[in-house]
Amino acid sequence: MGVDPLSERRGTVRFFKICFLFLCAGWSVAAAAEPVPGKAAPAFTGTDSKGQKISLSDFRGKRVVLEWTNKDCPYVRKHYSSGNMQRLQRALTEDGAVWLSVISSAPGKQGFLTPEEADDVAAREGSYADHIILDPDGVIGRAYGASTTPHMFIIDTDGTLRYMGAIDDRPSTRQASLNGATNYVMKAWTAVKAGQPVNPTSTKPYGCSVKYGRQ
């Protein structure tokens, strides 16, 4: 043979490693800070209407629903006046969801609420939200790219974002539009619970713009 078998083996192993490195070439992908279905949802910490610090990581092991809301937005009104949003909140929270309503309206803008007002509104509307997160500087809203009210997100037990987008397929303010609407959040929730693929994972949100303040 003449060749030291050990060095030959090392050579082969190295050859294989090099082959593998070739495979790896171009495998660099940016760490996504943005919400992308199937990836880790952006981490956040905010303050809820009770003055409690709320972090997404507090809910590891549970599924979390984020709802961007603005009580005066006609699209939000459609879902609350009809009881559609409360029904969804109730169904999902009773099914184990942690429901976080987020208000990203800046002070002086439509939908901005003080902690007391936020609690009042929630009580009056009969909201089943576990926490109402007040985000007047829009930090959480911007992290999630929340553009409309309502804008919905479902985050799985391991922190993976499963769904983002509209609540349903009817971009209308009419209550009648709820008849026969496909509720994307319910659909995604059911799929996530069943371990099925979510489809769609991302839709175009509809509604009023989130009333962000100046950055």
Next chain:
Amino acid sequence: MLAALWLLGGAQAASATPMATADDSHSKLALYGETVSVAPGGSVWLGVHITPEKGWHTYWQNPGDSGAAPILTWKLPAGVKASAPLFGAPHAIRFGPLMTYGYEGPSTLLVRLEADSSIADTLPLHLSAEWLTCADICVPQLAELDVTLQKGAAKLDPDNKSLFAAARQALPEPSFWDASLKVGKASSDLTVFMAKTDIPDVKSVRFFPAFEGVLDYPADQSFAFTQEGLTLHFPRKPGAPAPKSASGVLALYYDDGTSAHYEMTPKLDIAADVASQAKGAPSSLDTLLPQAHAGLPIWQAALFAFLGGLILNLMPCVFPVLSLKAFAFISANNRSLAHRRAEGWAYTGGIWASFMVIVSALMALRAGGTAIGWGFQLQSPIFVGLMTLLMVLVALSLGGLIHIRLGVEGAGGSFAAKEGMQGAFFKGVLATLVATPCTAPLMAPAIGFALTQPLLVVFTIFTLLALGLALPFLILSYSTRVAAMMPKPGAWMEKLKEGLAFPMLLTAAWLLYIFDQQTGSAGTLMLVSAIIVSVFAVWLWQQGQGRVLRAIALVCGVAALVAIVRVPTPQDHQAAKTEAGDVAYSDAALNQLLTDGKPVFVYFTADWCITCKVNESLALDREDTRTLFKDKGVTVMEGDWTNRNAEIAHVLARYGRAGVPLYLYFAPGKAEATVLPQMLTYGILKDTLDGR
């Protein structure tokens, strides 16, 4: 310019004669007919003219980040059909960090009604309209309109001529240039096949996509002229849905303040990862993997797998078992070639079947949502425990201390002669099984890659891996010449066999180390005891044929196995073991450091990953490396994947890996990591930290 438009719109509305009007809180709507009558089989254009109050705006068909397109719902008599509305070219309206598309003044939606020959004399039409007006806040507007058209020769309404002319003027022109749109995860590129000379005085351009998922609305659109034509580059939100169509409006803004709008439906080319993400997948791993490598031809991946399988034959835990098989062949030289060939294939089949079982289990677990990768077998202490036991038993059997009739010790001529297809098959199974502890660390990255591929590719790759592992014996069983080159059987075989027990014992020692890391010293004590009891059970069994004796042996053996299965209680390995100075990895901690603008080096490792351990000893756990990290103020984070950990599996997946090692460097203030090579050196680290 806007004021002029406003006045113009107002003037048109004033002079033209609407069929019906409706006022709501912040806007008014008027419905115009280009003709008041429609001929059977003919058509008529209607104009839905919306005038918002000053300071308010309405929306285009794609409203952009927020808002809503007008919804027109028609109730039409039999024989009449309404087209989808045609929208005038939109404006870009910025609102805080958001961008919307719409009209800051009056706009006209053109709707074409088509009548067939069966229409009645009078045609009552009902329009239920909903449109959104927004300033700072949004107010939906509603209108219910009833109008009547007459059957008859279409005659233009002269009053409305200018209104329809203006509405058509506002429509984007059909583009006479072809275009193509490439949609990637984080950006899209539009190429319009035009020459610079086609639009000499253009100052800026903007593309208004008609569907969601093409671009990030508020982001700047950059453009350039290249060989191919006008190219526009758009940032895109990676989480956006895949667009249904590339259609949209290209706006050209000229030096003299004028603009032109072209409607186009570019050829749509959606990157595979965008499409797959839109479809959704059961396991996050499948969706996350960047598809850049998806272009790797199957044959190439298959070739690597085949080579990998061949190399496995040389691994310390596989080689002894293979040698036994070789002995069996040598001793059976007198058998017919056909028989040897059949046995070679049975052996190959055994290897292949075992690989398929392991892969299927892995796929099933992943489909169930468990975030795991190759090497997952070794993340289960039960499996590690049982493998340790197997290694010890095989070693003792090789050493001649015990005799297990599994065919392992079948090097002796008489037994090998008796060994049939079944024996060969199970030897293949055994070879794969004992190879697992070696495949996991060495092959994890490559196999991890394979697992991210479609089923057919996975199947092909693992089949070739199995073939690679089986190849030496296939050759041996086929070629008489190679078989003849093997040394003559003799007493040396017995000695060599005994000698080969030692690498097996070393493998067992290594597995014991992993087990210890996973369960702690109490668990290890239990495992060692269980192994000793098992060996005792085997020994006892072989002492005679007595029923009582065998029963006791059986009870001992079963008790030992139960003990191994029951023992493991995985510790919180991540928290339990972290090198001094290295921070345990968590998404939250990393994000915090990145937000603070600190440089971070993250390494992902596992105790069963040999490559990781080699890299750590050669490149990381060195005085000069540690000094380098300290000098640069780099926080070192360790992600330990010895046990299953979904958070780490997600990070690995994000970087296109299904296994460790993975080395990431986040430069200060950068959210994007540099991925370092799998073979780490001090030089590579220094260059990376120096930003070279």
